[in-house]
Amino acid sequence: MAIIERPVPATVAGPVAPTVTPSSSLGVFRRPVTSSGWTSWVFTVDHKKIGIMYGVSAMVFFLVGGIEALLIRAQLAAADGTVLTADVYNQMFTMHATSMVFLFAMPMAAAFGNYFLPLQLGARDVAFPRINAFGFWSFLFGAIFINTSWILGGAADGGWFMYAPNSGVPFSPTNGIDMWAVGLVITGIASQTGAINLIVTALNMRTRGMSLMRMPVFTWMILVVQFLLLFAIPVITVALTLLIFQRQFGATFFSVDAGADPLLWQHLFWIFGHPEVYILVLPSFGIISEVLPVFSRKPLFGYPFVVFSGAAIGFVGWGVWAHHMFASGLGPVSVAVFSVSTMVIAVPTGVKIINWTLTMWGGKLVFSTAMLFAIGLVVQFTIGGLSGVTHSVAPSDTQQTDTYYIVAHFHYVLFGGAVLSFFAGFYYWWPKVFGKCLSERLGKWNFWLMIVGMNMTFGPMHITGLQGQPRRMYIWTEERAGEGFFNIAFWNRISSIGAFILAVGILLFLINVVYTHRRAPIAPLDPWDARTLEWMTTSPPKEHNFDSLPTVHALDEFFHRKYEDVGQGDEHDLRQVATAEEILAEQEANADHHIHLPSPSYWPIVLAFSLPIIGYGIVFERVIAIVGAVILVLAMFGWALEPSVADDSDYDPPEPEPGTGLATVGSTA
């Protein structure tokens, strides 16, 4: 059975998969032509398929990172734990963070962005579809590359922040850090190319009538994030390059004996690292800003404020990086400046919380699972954001930093922020992507177990952190645990139990996916009575997204096509004037006659494949790197020289028979 349900057409017969015949030019450089089966995924350039692949891969690494977390919590459940040795523990927390930040959260946001940005803009694909595919495969190969380090001598063990000089060869002799650094350069390429792609798409390919201030908030947030990526990834690339040169070629960038300053790494890393955390959380703000209005049955409160605060966060986020370095000895002037700038950034973040709450205020709240996750996010993120404000007070932060209080903060904003939003997005958009709604009953269980588990795991960390339990330690001892109800021992145990409850909650989601795939009925086109353009398509959308590209007259265009205000004067009376099915039918009836779609291609995956080969070469055997470089160059030329299209990839909508009246509202007589 297909993973994606074939769309049930609203009115006309469903689209026929276009038949394609191979182009006959240049032999070897033919374009692939399949439209089904695994090859249609491997060589696809369709943003929707790429989005799904990003999502599935990200989910796999979420589970990997989750297992790493469960092992950590198992080790810390009791004093002087013996589940993991110190060495393995150090690798475990390094890889847990790396997996979660780079291999789960960023690609999951890319999944949502890739799938929905073109749809929300009224476009048919992104600006550079092959580069889009290349980005995905680079990410996947980079992610696998990093994880092979587990079996190739040991994973990286310097923490995801990888401070120098501890990241140097004398202090970490295995290949783990080398593979970590090279792998992150590879995944960085994916993010970088994706950023350029989505920015050009959002700026250049909006449908008619869609000014920037009519773009959905999700699209806006994704756009801001891409700008952050565009400028932050080069900085981490520089840092990683310096580290690789140090470890592989004997450079002394971080060798104190040669006169190096270890703080150079910290500055480079955090100039990337702070925008990175906004990269992680802004897409979530976007998703929530879509979900809350739909299930509150009223528009987002203060759209311009939400948009501008998102942009402000992106902008000010470049000026706060040294708040990760308050204890590093920067001197009081620098610390004061960054302390104040960190407080400044709390303001636009607070604006969002206010706007979301006021969106719900006065609404007609429907508590679907997606809405539960959305409300959960507002609550959890508020907690995390407020603890963040307490960190901005630099003298306090010197007591808080490197303790579990910080761990509590960022898990509340990342788990309570990014993760909950992804789940909200899943439940919200699943019917559009896969044609079926996830089970609401299982969904409620999923949600509550996750909320309880999450708060049980990370809530107590506020306490243990303030009680003096430092981070990144493979054991804690009874001697430093204190006594009484708030002792560290008790709360570590609670945290560990909570982690397993959280795991069960996530397991329920996976069960829900399988159950839905097997048993659930086909969903209607617009089950939630939504507001934005992606809902003006079939479920799942046809390969070319829209039969005819919509013209946009207002924010929440789709909603305005369905509802008309027939009230008099000050009175408002919204009346439904069209259903989603009718609107879709009209679109189909006016279908563009000739739709050219980008053809699949071999070269993105081949080019991407050369990257880990070069990576293995750098770390292990330089000859392999040369082989990889040759593949890279050949793949680039193959890409540039391949035929622009495979044959016959046009979609021709079938012509409705005269007189059946199927095609449009008010069809030809």
Added chain:
Amino acid sequence: MTVAGTLAGVLPSGRRQPILRSSRPALALGGVILLVAGCAEDAPQDTWQPAGPNAQKIHNLQWPVFAIAGVVMLIVMAAIGWAIFKYRDRGQPLPKQTHGRPTLEIALTILPALILIGVAVPTVGTLFALAETDDTECYINVTGQQWWWEVDYPAQDGCGGIAEPIVSSGQMVIPIGTKVLVRGTSRDVIHSWWIPALNGKRDMVPGRLQTVRLEADEPGIYAGQCTEFCGLSHANMRMEVVALSPEDFATWKERQLAPYEAPAADTLAAEGEATFLGQCARCHQVNGILDADGVPFISQPELYVYSEAAPNLTHLMSRNTFAGASWDLLIPACRSEVWGAPPEEFGALYLQGITPECLNQVDLREWLRNAPAKKPMYADPTELAATDDKTRGMPYLALSEEQIDQVIAYLMERQ
């Protein structure tokens, strides 16, 4: 699942959806209570139990900010809780499609900004107060190394006058009521010096000299840990600050600078001295120890240890922790007596040092028997290529039980 059904707020099963107002705000409220009450008990590294003016300044800044944050959280939770209750779908028609209210939004933007300005001003003030170094009354140096702390007192007029440098490790002894300035660096990777009861943490960065103020109000022992990830045994790199009255501190100084007393001939300790010279002294300095030829023996840890130093054991038994302060030299009963002593009795108890009946034989013997097995370190000779065949930490010495007895007897005299 129908559109209409969803809109009417009815789940496919036909049940009305549950009202959520009770659980979430309550959970949050509970969180606040827990947070505020988290300071109540006596974890030795509790950050909300300041024992000196620097930590007190931080505390005075911190708890009001927490309180404000708590109040904000309650307000937000209440608003959300109320909205969930009042505006849930009860079958009413589509609500008014408000797009926003600029004046309200601007006001609610300005309000948090004002609160934060109110927080920023004392923050900057406290920051600069804590960075003050001109009023120092005593200088103490620390050097972090994988995975222990070296503490040394340069000769100075401060601290009541120190005639010659004192070198110790793991426990920093200070006089109460004295503005101590800790100056620190590292010999290898970045570590961090943190005694929560006395001040915030400061990273100890190789190649740089960083400072942090310390002052204790009352005699006692104040626990800390290295708080910058420094590798394998980051969890086993602890330290304490011991605050003594000025008289007790003078006594302590005197003992630290007392000349070396060799063990009496033909005692177990004398055999221990010989074993120590043979097995330990190449890394561990004991000031004044003479080798077989009567020449003062100078340790050379730089030949064996990658970070080029090992703890000075001249007065090991004047402290009560060892191996990077990871284990106690005192058995639990004696330990709780010393650590839990009220301030007026603490000095005398601490200055007793380690008596034979209080010695923690178990941990000390395990350590001497096989240090790398007890504390994760890099000491396997076959795996030291990356560090020029030098260890990071103490190696396995294959001491016999008899040798261990001798060494312990010898060390017991290092008071």
Added chain:
Amino acid sequence: MSDAGAGRPADEKTPGEGAPDLGNEPADTTNTVTETIDEIPMGGVPEPGATPTVDTGEERTHLTDMPEETADRDAHGGDAGTTGISNNKLAMWLFLGSECLLFGGLISTYMLYRGRHSGSLGPDQIYDLPFTSVSSFVLLMSSLTMVLAVSSVARGDIRNTKLWLCITALLGATFVGGQVYEFTTFYREGLGFTTSLFSSSFYTLTGFHGVHVTVGIIMLLALVGMVSRDRVTGDRSEVVELVGLYWHFVDIVWIVIFTLVYLIPA
């Protein structure tokens, strides 16, 4: 905060205006095709009802359209959905923006470490300013020839396009050759990659720049090939401009490097 009228029917199309055939507006290249560098056959959309042409592939290294496209969009009631510059050009600008951060990081590292060369050669001892000035001049001139290439192709002057592109590539190669000569000289004089922090930072920074120039030369030569095969005509000539943007950027970075690294005394 827009609050446009609600409840308007889906499209401007009025009932009865012909269903299956192109209703509203002619299928518009802007929105019906995905604008990638070689995805779309140029020159508008085939007639309705025409059989799709068999694409032999060879001729089809296309660029995005631009002038025609914007005119088209404008004709349909103004347009809020695009910046006005082509996808490829916008992408190149964004890419160059990110490169600023890359070189910024490397330059910062160099500036931090330029004085850390205890005991070994430092900038004052090793740099040969006259030589480097000449190679900098060569690179600057190559930007001039690049401009000439772009203006040639805009005029459709194929022969001069090829000429100026070749000269640009040659000047670029001369610059790279000068760099290689300089590095080997430094190496022989005792400044290896791992000699000091100064040397590591210097070689890393200038090495990255040199690699960028080399990639630029390869692109220039590829352009010469494309021009020879007559694939860079009309609207497709934008690719020359894009390579030009890249080349100028690389040149500007060199001006910054030359000033900070060579000219400003340590």
